[in-house]
Amino acid sequence: MALLEVEDLATHFHTREGTVRAVDGVSFSIDKGETLGIVGESGSGKSVTCYSLMRLIPEPPGRIERGVARFDGQDLLQMSKSDLRHVRGDRISMIFQDPMTSLNPYLRISTQLIEAQQTHRDIDNKAALFKAIEGLEEVGIPDAANRVKSYPHEFSGGMRQRVMIAMALINEPDLLIADEPTTALDVTVQAQILDIIKQRQERLGTAVILVTHDLGVVAGNCDKVNVMYAGQIVESGSAEQVFYEAKHAYTRSLQKTIPSLQEKGQELYTIPGLPPDLTKPINGCAFHPRCPFPKTGAAETGRPTLKDVGDGHCFADCGYCDSSGSIEDVLAKGDTDDIQLPGEGVKA
Amino acid sequence: MSDRRDDFLVLENVKTHFDLGRDFLTRRSKGVVKAVDGISLTIKEGETLGLVGESGCGKSTLSRTIMQLIRPTSGKIWLEGKELSAISDRDIRDVRKNFQMIFQDPYASLNPRMTVLDTLSEAIRTRHPDSKGDDLLQRVSELLRTVGLNPAQMKRYPHEFSGGQRQRVAIARALAPEPKLIIADEPVSALDVSIQSQILNLLKRLKSEMGLTMIFVSHDLSVVRYISDRIAVMYLGRITELGNAETIVDDPLHIYTKALTSAIPVPDPRAEHSRKRVILQGDQPSPIDPPSGCNFWPRSPVEHDAQMKETVPEFVEVATGHWVSNCRFCVEPTAATSG
Numbered sequence: 001m002a003l004l005e006v007e008d009l010a011t012h013f014h015t016r017e018g019t020v021r022a023v024d025g026v027s028f029s030i031d032k033g034e035t036l037g038i039v040g041e042s043g044s045g046k047s048v049t050c051y052s053l054m055r056l057i058p059e060p061p062g063r064i065e066r067g068v069a070r071f072d073g074q075d076l077l078q079m080s081k082s083d084l085r086h087v088r089g090d091r092i093s094m095i096f097q098d099p100m101t102s103l104n105p106y107l108r109i110s111t112q113l114i115e116a117q118q119t120h121r122d123i124d125n126k127a128a129l130f131k132a133i134e135g136l137e138e139v140g141i142p143d144a145a146n147r148v149k150s151y152p153h154e155f156s157g158g159m160r161q162r163v164m165i166a167m168a169l170i171n172e173p174d175l176l177i178a179d180e181p182t183t184a185l186d187v188t189v190q191a192q193i194l195d196i197i198k199q200r201q202e203r204l205g206t207a208v209i210l211v212t213h214d215l216g217v218v219a220g221n222c223d224k225v226n227v228m229y230a231g232q233i234v235e236s237g238s239a240e241q242v243f244y245e246a247k248h249a250y251t252r253s254l255q256k257t258i259p260s261l262q263e264k265g266q267e268l269y270t271i272p273g274l275p276p277d278l279t280k281p282i283n284g285c286a287f288h289p290r291c292p293f294p295k296t297g298a299a300e301t302g303r304p305t306l307k308d309v310g311d312g313h314c315f316a317d318c319g320y321c322d323s324s325g326s327i328e329d330v331l332a333k334g335d336t337d338d339i340q341l342p343g344e345g346v347k348a
Numbered sequence: 349m350s351d352r353r354d355d356f357l358v359l360e361n362v363k364t365h366f367d368l369g370r371d372f373l374t375r376r377s378k379g380v381v382k383a384v385d386g387i388s389l390t391i392k393e394g395e396t397l398g399l400v401g402e403s404g405c406g407k408s409t410l411s412r413t414i415m416q417l418i419r420p421t422s423g424k425i426w427l428e429g430k431e432l433s434a435i436s437d438r439d440i441r442d443v444r445k446n447f448q449m450i451f452q453d454p455y456a457s458l459n460p461r462m463t464v465l466d467t468l469s470e471a472i473r474t475r476h477p478d479s480k481g482d483d484l485l486q487r488v489s490e491l492l493r494t495v496g497l498n499p500a501q502m503k504r505y506p507h508e509f510s511g512g513q514r515q516r517v518a519i520a521r522a523l524a525p526e527p528k529l530i531i532a533d534e535p536v537s538a539l540d541v542s543i544q545s546q547i548l549n550l551l552k553r554l555k556s557e558m559g560l561t562m563i564f565v566s567h568d569l570s571v572v573r574y575i576s577d578r579i580a581v582m583y584l585g586r587i588t589e590l591g592n593a594e595t596i597v598d599d600p601l602h603i604y605t606k607a608l609t610s611a612i613p614v615p616d617p618r619a620e621h622s623r624k625r626v627i628l629q630g631d632q633p634s635p636i637d638p639p640s641g642c643n644f645w646p647r648s649p650v651e652h653d654a655q656m657k658e659t660v661p662e663f664v665e666v667a668t669g670h671w672v673s674n675c676r677f678c679v680e681p682t683a684a685t686s687g
Contacts, residue, residue: 041540142630156631157403186402186567188628191611195627213541216613220620239617257545258615260570267552268545268574274510 002029003207004053004175009067009077011045011052014060018279022048024231026067027306030224032174035201035208037222037239039215043275045231046211050177052077054094055084071175090120093168097180099160103152109136109163110148116167135166139196158189165196172204179211194221215258219243227251230276230286232303237313247315250287285318293320354429356393356561357414357529361386362423364406364413368636379636383409384420385585388663393528396555396562398576398593400569400608402632406585407565411531414563415449416440427529445474445525452534454514458506464492464517465502471524491520496550512543519550523558531563536571548575569612573597578669581605584635584643587663588678591670601666603678604628604644642675650677 007027013020023045030036038046051057053069053076069076071092079087096102104112113132117123123131129148136144139162152160161181168176178197182190198221201208210222218225218239225242227235227250235248246252256269273290276282285291285304306314315321363386368378383406391397399407412418414425416432425432427447435443451457459467468488472479479487489499495516506514515535522530532551536544552575555562566572572579572593579596581589581604589602600606607626614620628647633639642661645652652675661675672679 041542158631186632187569187611187613188402188607189631190613191625191627214613215541215615216620219615219617220613243615243617254541255615257542258570259545259548259574260612260614268549270546270549271542 003032003034003072005029005068005070006049006053007068007070009049009052009069010065011048011057011062012065013062015279020278021231022062022278023052024303026228026231026233028226028233028236030175030207030209032207033201033205034224035210035222037218037225038209038211038228039213039218039225040228041213041275043278044228046228047179049228050094050179050209050211054088054092054177055079056094086120089116089173090171091173092175092177093171093173094177094179095161095164095168095181097183099157099164099184100152102164103160105152108149108151109155113148113163113167113170116170120171131170132166135170136163138200139163139166140192141166158185158193161185161189161193162196165193165200169200169204169206173206175207175209176201177209177211180213181210182217183212183214190217197221215243215255216260227254230282231278232286232316233306233314234287235315236306237311237315241311241313245313247309247313247317247321248287249291249293249321251315253290253292285316285320288318288320291320355390355426356395356428357389357391358424358426359387359389359414360424360426361388362410362413362425363387363421364409364418365421381635382585382638383635384413385635385638386423387585387587389580389587389590391561391563393561394555394559395578396564396576398572398579399563399565399582400567400572400579401582402567404632404635405582406635407582408533410582411449411533411563411565415447415531416444417449446527447529447531448522448525448527450515450518450522450530450532450535453538454511454518455506455538457518458514458521460506463503463505464488464520467517467521468492468502468524471521475525487524491524494523494554495520496546510543511539512546515539515543515547516550519547519554523554527560529561529563531565533565534567535564537566537568544571551575569597569608581608584632584638586643586673587671588644588673589671591667591672595667595670601670601672601679603648603650642673642678644675644678648678652677 006029009023009026011023013022026049038049040046052064055076057064064077067077110129110132113135114125114128117128117131133144133148136148141147141159141162155163182193185193194217197208200206212218222239225236225239226233227242229250235242235246235251242251246255253269253271257271259268271290276286282303304316304318307317308314362384364384366381366383368381370377387410399410401407409418413420420433465488468491469484472484472487488502492499492502497513497516506517509517536547539547548571554560564572564575576593578591579593580587581596583604589596589600589605596605597609600609603626607628610625626649630647633646639646641657641659642652645657656675656677661673663671664674665671
């Protein structure tokens with residue numbers, strides 16, 4: 001049985017401008033020791049998915065409208081607040097993007113690391129401090145015995161993120177949710193941090209959900225990948241399937257926009273337009289208006305559902321993602337003019 | 349030296365230091381941040397130079413020093429034969445229309461209380477003080493069209509645009525005084541990948557159409573490789589390696605450049621799992637009290653001897669146009685061929 005099974009999760013935000021369907025029917029599962037990557041642009045709902053699982057959505061305006069998230073047999077979305085508190089930080093923990101705002105600036109690292117343990121376990125100060133120092137050493141903080149008494153501001157960004165990882169892993173959770181853990185860091189430090197997460201995962205058998213907008217980070221670190229667009233998963237499968245046999249037009253377009261994959265002289269492919277306004281109902285494929293593939297016929301009602309094309313590789317097929325055709329051929333025909341249409345993409 | 353001044357932009361041993369002052373009680377000096385510590389560089393007209401390095405390496409300070417937003421502590425800067433570092437603060441505003449800057453955060457760099465029309469008109473008037481009425485509107489429309497925005501949107505405020513569109517407005521403003529040099533400080537790092545490619549294409553197009561010279565500052569080597577002719581790698585206020593974009597990314601000599609290139613995640617699972625990484629130790633040290641000698645020794649996987657920890661390595665040209673900070677522990681002589 002999977003460690004976490006999410007079915008038809010939907011989280012909406014009820015704002016004055018209307019209902020924002022940030023996450024609208026997301027299903028996936030993750031096994032023990034596995035790494036699942038969730039990729040997408042800002043606003044695609046990848047962070048809201050994770051926050052919903054931890055029930056960290058501000059309510060109101062947010063509300064989990066429907067769905068089930070079975071973690072070890074229990075539904076996280078129906079759990080009582082007190083039960084949830086036993087799960088959070090103990091069996092599931094989270095690392096956030098910005099290590100500066102997620103550590104308490106008034107408390108020493110030691111206090112915060114000890115508190116994290118004593119909330120869930122009956123452990124005395126001395127033993128907890130010892131474990132804290134051990135945890136810091138494991139994430140590569142030099143002179144941990146002394147540094148444990150420092151305040152967060154005394155650490156650099158990379159070191160602070162290490163402290164966050166040490167704190168998230170101190171209770172040896174079954175599942176670690178990392179929301180853009182390296183986005184605020186330099187590439188050299190990013191490589192170190194991803195390495196540490198991988199090492200700890202191998203040792204403890206932790207399952208990891210890695211949320212990122214960087215396809216490169218996903219390629220090197222994930223077993224399975226979910227590609228999100230406009231609040232839904234448009235493609236999922238193993239890393240190899242998603243990178244080498246991408247079916248959905250969005251996944252393929254996204255790969256075409258990355259500079260490192262392009263010839264230098266060539267103009268980069270740009271996806272025309274902007275992601276759809278999530279306050280309005282979406283008919284048919286959400287990517288339809290930006291899709292490079294020629295479309296005929298009327299827009300469907302409702303969005304296409306994920307279809308298995310073999311070996312667990314799924315994509316939301318609207319019938320026009322001409323999966324056999326090469327995107328290069330299509331792009332060669334159409335011009336990739338980046339001038340936007342009048343009034344397009346203006347945010348209210 | 350006179351021949352060097354004929355080049356478009358010349359930097360000669362530029363240093364920008366920040367004095368942290370004295371401690372209130374003990375009167376002891378708190379130290380000096382050596383953000384830019386001796387940089388010499390020549391940029392040809394029409395060229396794009398990429399400036400890469402980790403945060404805190406001094407790349408932003410260097411670009412602000414070239415802009416004369418921060419005056420260099422020592423050293424000289426010439427733009428088209430004119431010595432910028434000698435121009436008084438009052439006169440520099442006049443000259444600055446020849447070199448403009450694009451900043452990282454399009455949310456912070458545009459005045460939220462000015463419409464696009466106001467913002468651009470102000471910038472246009474630095475070059476054409478008498479422009480008004482229809483002529484001014486004409487110029488604003490022209491600029492907006494150049495950066496791919498609809499002129500009908502000129503009466504809008506910055507908050508009415510998306511991030512990518514705001515960055516286009518910021519680019520239009522930088523172009524308004526008809527500059528020859530554009531310094532772009534991380535212009536795409538706050539944007540999503542799909543928007544990033546739009547802005548990169550735009551910058552590349554503008555550069556070739558208008559013959560702009562550009563300094564492109566970024567921490568992302570794959571972006572820099574795509575847009576630049578040459579790349580300079582900075583570490584702790586100095587340049588460690590300088591050369592053609594392809595050479596620097598595909599065939600680096602200095603171990604720091606190798607670490608940087610190997611740290612870029614490649615969106616290709618098989619390549620990611622098979623390649624070897626140079627993983628550095630720890631973080632970049634503080635520029636307040638930087639390591640002496642070859643300043644890379646505390647993080648290098650190769651142990652340095654006492655001599656290299658003391659003496660600053662020479663910056664030598666190893667192949668035509670390929671310069672490296674020649675520390676014998678950071679640069680292997682055979683590395684050039686073995687890759």
